[in-house]
Amino acid sequence: MMTSRSTEIWVGLFIAAGLAALFMLAMKVSNLSSYTSGDGFDVFALYEDASGLKVRSPVTMAGVTIGRVTEIRFEPLWDVTLRDGKLLKQVNKAGADVAKASSESMKRTFVAVVTMRIENGYNNKIPEQSDANIYTAGLLGEKYVGLSPGSTSTACEDDDLAAALEGKPATSSGKNCQARYLTQGSVIKKSQGSIVLEKLIARFIDKFSDSGSKK
């Protein structure tokens, strides 16, 4: 049976309209358009408490989404530092004494390791001393990581700090003092985890009951 030309045109229009509607639902309504392309550099942050944070939660800076959380792990601080040589160095420099005495305490300290993938455009542009705090969007909104830029420390300042902690005199003599920025594998040292409402309330109750007993 011959199908008439106009019928075929109408069917073509119908199928095109249906596919266009599907496409609109996918692009405009769903979160497909906000998927990052996947390339970027990984930055780590260690938290005491990362509750509420999820994989694919946004990482923002000044309210602009610049990346996504790609992984949230929970492990002893010691394991983290051992496995990742770079991380070990960074934690070491941040002031944690990785002498044998503290290795025991590090084995007992558990942290949430949050891996964030930040878009390539921001590579080597955000100061390494930035804070990465976990905030809540709105009163009941979901959690996100907010970066706020800190001072740009230099490599030799870090060396000096490490030296000072070990009780040696500062060794850097101004050579090779380049400012440091976040790049692949950087660890954000200043990070404040989620504030859990129950903990906050418990703290208040503690405080009140303490002051009550003193009287």
Add this chain to the structure above:
Amino acid sequence: MLFNSLQNLGQQGLDFLQRLGRGHILFMHILAGLPGLMARFGLVIQQVFSVGVLSIVIILVSGLFVGMVLGLQGYNTLVDFGAEESLGVVVSLSLVRELGPVVTALLFAGRAGSALTAEIGLMKATEQLSAMEMMAVDPVRRILAPRFVAGFISMPLLAAIFSAVGVLGGFFVGVGLLGVDEGAYWSQMQANVDLYDDIYNGVIKSVVFGIVVTWIALFEGYDAIPTSEGVSRATTRTVVHSSLAVLSLDFILTALMFGA
């Protein structure tokens, strides 16, 4: 007396089982006829026209109004909690997950399903189907299979159009009329609707509904008593049975997809 009523019950049960069996045999028969359709795809296109294209107007209009009502009702509820920003989420999730596939399937049953049943029932009543058999043409492959494929193709497309138009309708009412922030409407929607969890599952639902509604319509037509009363009864049964099937299947699919 007792035996008569028992006999009645047994007869009805057997009838039901026989119809169920005939329906499944027909379904298998249609599926067996699908590969042969590739050679004559023009038949399918013609049916997509009468099943899909002619249903577009009712889908567009009802999608728009369902979306507008959702926008209005959602706004009135959300504004109490100061959460009218989430209107986009409410409208899009209810459309994409539930109302899009379900209402489209109900309209599809009423608009296209009843037409299919009446057409095939009349073909049977006027002995066109028997005439085809006389000419060694298998009516299931020639008449039913293209209509089945057309329903299978049209239903998800119609449901997608319904949802998309509904989201726009909610947008007109929410943003245009009630003053919800335009950026919040879209961005909250994009942040909370997931491509796989919500949209794909909605499409899967509409495909399932398309198969079920078309199957019921074709079977009722093919199995109709070949009189004018029989055809009218079959048409009614198509609408009633496919609506019930859609609503109950929707619950099962929702429980499977979105967690029981």
